[in-house]
Amino acid sequence: MATFPVNRLFADHALLPTGWAQNVAIALDQTGEIVSINADQPIADGDERVAGPLVPAIANLHSHAFQRAMAGLAEVAGSGDDSFWTWREEMYRTVGLVNPDDVEAIAAKLYMEMLKGGFGHVAEFHYLHHTANGTPYSDPAEMSLRILNAAKATGIGLTHLPVFYAHANFGGVAPNAGQRPFLHDPDQFLALLERLAPLCRDNGQTLGYAIHSLRAATPEEMRTILERAPVAGPIHIHVAEQTKEVEDSLAWSGRRPVQWLLDEMPVDERWCLIHATHLTDDERQRLARSGAVAGLCPATEANLGDGIFPAVDYMAEGGRLGIGTDSHVATSVAEELRLLEYGQRLRDRRRNRLAGPGASVGHTIFEAALKGGDQAVGQKTSGISVGARADFVVLDGANPYIAAASGNQILDRWLFALGGETVRDVMVAGQWKIRNGRHDREEDIDRAFARVLMKLK
Known part of the structure; x- marks a missing residue:
């Protein structure tokens, strides 16, 4: 499958171990490990701006x-x-x-x-x-x-x-x-x-x-x-x-x-x-x-x-x-x-x-x-922190509930008012696996699964 490698991300809002931070630049190495995190930064040339609040997967x-x-x-x-x-x-x-x-x-x-x-x-x-x-x-x-x-x-x-x-x-x-x-x-x-x-x-x-x-x-x-x-x-x-x-x-x-x-x-x-x-x-x-x-x-x-x-x-x-x-x-x-x-x-x-x-x-x-x-x-390092694997969820910043929230309101609205449809993008080990709610092998996976369900009914 396509892997969409990313070396540097920029999030307007990101949940770090110390709490919510703004204007966060995150650099990844080629193995998908986080090598640096800097908050209160201007976006730089080459940064990929994520489309909503960034939280750990x-x-x-x-x-x-x-x-x-x-x-x-x-x-x-x-x-x-x-x-x-x-x-x-x-x-x-x-x-x-x-x-x-x-x-x-x-x-x-x-x-x-x-x-x-x-x-x-x-x-x-x-x-x-x-x-x-x-x-x-x-x-x-x-x-x-x-x-x-x-x-x-x-x-x-x-x-x-x-x-x-x-x-x-x-x-x-x-x-x-x-x-x-x-x-x-x-x-x-x-x-x-x-x-x-x-x-x-x-x-x-x-x-x-x-x-x-x-x-x-x-x-x-x-x-x-x-x-x-x-x-x-x-x-x-x-x-x-x-x-x-x-x-x-x-x-x-x-x-x-x-x-x-x-x-x-x-x-x-x-x-x-x-x-x-x-x-x-x-x-x-x-x-x-x-x-x-x-x-x-x-x-x-x-x-x-x-x-x-x-x-x-x-x-x-x-x-x-x-x-x-x-x-x-x-x-x-x-x-x-x-x-x-x-x-x-x-x-x-x-x-x-x-x-x-x-x-x-x-x-x-x-x-x-x-x-x-x-x-x-068995993960040794957790969350959006240096040395951790870049496993991220991007919540949908276009959703009005998320757009109107700040800080921990973002999590409370996701978990208690919205649910799974709020997840927009997902990265695992520095590679995008879900983009805008879809997986790039979705149709093939669904067809194979449908055949099994017909067998079990």
């Missing part, structure tokens, strides 16, 4: 790409007791119908949508490894390679997280038929990481790994992988998403899932605990102190009826969090951050829950998700 810390194709297909009521566990049956049906070409087409469509929604990077929590009957492909990394291809084709930054999955429930319960495409033993999984390490490195992509959940791996398997994994990237895990998981964990170990994980595993800044919805006060405080990131997916958690994360207290305790789109019933920064705040309001029956007195809610949660997301995907 956020990292999406949790994605199951193939699930975008089933969005909307699990909204038929069952017995009245529908939950994550009934939704999972539709997910298994989708898994049984898709092949590697389909997965690449779905991922490309999703990643294009994420870019349009203001994300510049995605952590792909990838557990769909094999054929529908569990037979590995001739290259056991086939499905992962399709994810790498889709990210490269669309231009989104990628942290690839192959997932270890071996069991159906706590205590090493045998997997069920629907889980056959996901399964590895530790040696097979470690070999997959070895295979992927040079490929991710050559693509400029980050490799970490994930353990699906405490349900899906025994303590011994987890320790083997942690001790022998040949990569130093992020470590992600689903935990405490549903109350049934908490009950099953108590029955198995006498401890709740997050309690067990913090007691038994070396949870630190490399870790991202996805959902962590159901926490005691002690678990919440320990998680905040650990330095790990809580990976919240508000739209999916609402769609599945999971519950509401205790974000007000957690953030007050210094806890780190980021956002992901998980099953992709939503694909934009604005939708996820809005639902994050609105969930707290609905629970507490109060407004403006996640910011202190006099502070902008939009700015507070945007900055928290920016920093937590970058940590969770």
Whole structure:
């Protein structure tokens, strides 16, 4: 695809780590890294003036790409007791119908949508490894390679997280038929990481790994992988998403899932605990102190009826969090951050829950998700700062709501009044990927995705 290289940008308004600045000149090197930032500057010859306020692109810390194709297909009521566990049956049906070409087409469509929604990077929590009957492909990394291809084709930054999955429930319960495409033993999984390490490195992509959940791996398997994994990237895990998981964990170990994980595993800044919805006060405080990131997916958690994360207290305790789109019933920064705040309001029956007195809610949660997301995907430097990767979003300066706003009003209007359509341009690693709301491979990506949807209906 065309890459539109840029060496110097000029923004009338830009959100820097110190706050909003005016007349900002930003220079990039040929690798797409920011080498200088100067505010209160006149525009110079050769500068490209962006068409609206410039903000950092956020990292999406949790994605199951193939699930975008089933969005909307699990909204038929069952017995009245529908939950994550009934939704999972539709997910298994989708898994049984898709092949590697389909997965690449779905991922490309999703990643294009994420870019349009203001994300510049995605952590792909990838557990769909094999054929529908569990037979590995001739290259056991086939499905992962399709994810790498889709990210490269669309231009989104990628942290690839192959997932270890071996069991159906706590205590090493045998997997069920629907889980056959996901399964590895530790040696097979470690070999997959070895295979992927040079490929991710050559693509400029980050490799970490994930353990699906405490349900899906025994303590011994987890320790083997942690001790022998040949990569130093992020470590992600689903935990405490549903109350049934908490009950099953108590029955198995006498401890709740997050309690067990913090007691038994070396949870630190490399870790991202996805959902962590159901926490005691002690678990919440320990998680905040650990330095790990809580990976919240508000739209999916609402769609599945999971519950509401205790974000007000957690953030007050210094806890780190980021956002992901998980099953992709939503694909934009604005939708996820809005639902994050609105969930707290609905629970507490109060407004403006996640910011202190006099502070902008939009700015507070945007900055928290920016920093937590970058940590969770392995980015060492965050935001529009020297040494960081040039991942930018240009909000539409022609939109009257944005044109009439200043400072943090820009974020508050984007996140709480407008949404994804406000994103005009998106740059990743110094290259424009979305211009005026469009991707340069949009028609091809849409055609391939449409063919998959016809197959799944």
